Amino acid sequence: MALMPVDEALRRILEDAAAPQEPEMLPLARTSGRVLARDIKALRTHPPFAASAMDGYAVRAGEASAGAILTLQGESAAGHGHDGALAPKSAIRIFTGAPVPEGADAIVIQENTDKLDDGSVRINEAPVPGRYIRDAGIDFETGKVGLEAGRLLDAGAITFAAAMNHATLPVVRKPRVAILATGDELRLPGEELGPGQIIASNTFGVAALAREAGAEIIDLGIAADRMEALDSAIDSALAQGADVLVTIGGASVGDHDLVQKALTGRGMALDFWRIAMRPGKPLMSGRLGGMRVLGLPGNPASSLVCAHLFLEPLVTRLGGRPDPDRMKKAILTKDMPENDLRQDYIRADLATGPDGTLSATPFDRQDSSLMKVFADARCLIVRPPFALPAKPGSTCSVLVLRP
Incomplete structure (x- = not known):
């Protein structure tokens, strides 16, 4: 069998890879770093009323020429607007974010006024109509799409979603990546090593890379070089709904390389298993029902290089994220x-x-x-x-x- 070029192998691994169709609903506080599954629309208009952008006085611009003295009628604060309309030749003390009273069409900032002893207000600089007034709905309106599907939910997007009055958001389900180390020689970190045994280190690096790419990790542990052990691990991956099964080691065709044999015996459609690359030639790719299978080489550098080249882009594609640009x-x-x-x-x-x-x-x-x-x-x-x-x-x- 000829060695497959790297670009062709990646194309085939990513073929038909798409985010799961069933989104999950999460509380807003838990959506950081997730991908929005559907467009979301504003559930309210913001601001819901014309609001002041500055501290000052709400006035009629036509009555507030430089030198004009206006009667102080009351005040409007955030959460406590002024009841009633602005009276003629009057001003209403207003604070940032407060509703603009009916009848007012300008804000005179407080630096451009003097408050007189009798309680009236002198205007020192005439305001421009509409200046420092945020019109109702200037940010967003009820029913309009605010965030589109596929958006990575960062601080800005989450703040916006909260402002649109969304307590929960539909997010793309994390791809479930099951990771299985294989080999009689492997032991977990911290365990005692017998003659000829080594630590199963690759699993942790591959899991970290997949997790950083947005995956939910299913740790299948270590399977011994026996068909029944491999069958049990494959059953566990299927039972837990893995989108991708990643095996580490044993994917070649030596006497002790049983992974490929176990998977094809269970019905895996093998796509390829040798790539024209170094390190990482014995990379296996196939599908077992709806589960994708990626068999990584056992040597650490080979395993991690293949994980960067093939697993990371697969996980990001399945998670609805943009392809990594490394x-x-x-x-x-x-x-x-x-x-x-x-x-x-x-x-x-x-x-x-x-x-x-x-x-x-x-x-x-x-x-x-x-x-x-x-x-x-x-x-x-x-x-x-x-x-x-x-x-x-x-x-x-x-x-x-x-x-």
């Missing part, structure tokens, strides 16, 4: 050799120059089992298949892992 241009600081038929993802450091230019420095050690190298990496230098040798100062593409 690709940037950078300047190489070291020689790079020519490449073969596989697309390389080289762990590298990334620095920003005074002019904002990015520079990428590849690490000397690139073995896919090395976890410290990946933890230190700020980017992956992307080397296309059959890329020619590259010199320091040449431009390269990088996938940014962290700033």
Whole structure:
């Protein structure tokens, strides 16, 4: 079987991926960072009345020429408007956010007035009609769409939704990502290791990446290299309604690689399982009923590179979020050799120059089992298949892992 190009593999993994159709309703206070599932309309008009934008006096502009003296009639404060209309040749003390009394068409700010000993008000600068008055409905009106489906609910959007009088919001359900580590050699962090055993570390990094992309994580633990253990884990993923099952390790076709066999035995339609990339060639993709399956390689760097390239965009697409934009241009600081038929993802450091230019420095050690190298990496230098040798100062593409 020929190795599949990375771009084609990503296209097929994302094919038909869309946000779940059944939204969930959440209290407004719990919607931060979620994606709005439907358009929402304003349940009220704001402001519901003409309101003052400044502290001052509500007047008739035609009576408030410079030097005019007006009778102080009363006041209008936020939450306590003035009862009745503005009388002729009068002014009403008004505060920011308070209703503008009937008959008033201008606000004289308090800095442009003097309050006289007899309680009247002298106008020192004539107001402009309509200035400092917020008309009713100037912000939004009842029944008009205020926020559209697909909006990521940040501080501004949530404030707006609250102002429109929404106590709950329909949000896209988080994609459910079930993660299963496989292998007799694996133990959880903190457990004692026997001969030939290692810590199952990949699970935590892959789960963190998926969670940051908006997923709800279903931890299936570790399955031993036995068909009954794998069948039980697959049953659990299906029973918990996983949208994506991510397996780590065991997806190749060696004597002890049983994951692919267990899944196809359960009816998984295998799409592909080998990609023209390094690290990460043995990546498996398929579907088991409505559940997508992504089989990641077992080596840490391979697993995490594939998770960034394929799992993160899949989760964001299923969660209704915009596709992640991690690709940037950078300047190489070291020689790079020519490449073969596989697309390389080289762990590298990334620095920003005074002019904002990015520079990428590849690490000397690139073995896919090395976890410290990946933890230190700020980017992956992307080397296309059959890329020619590259010199320091040449431009390269990088996938940014962290700033």
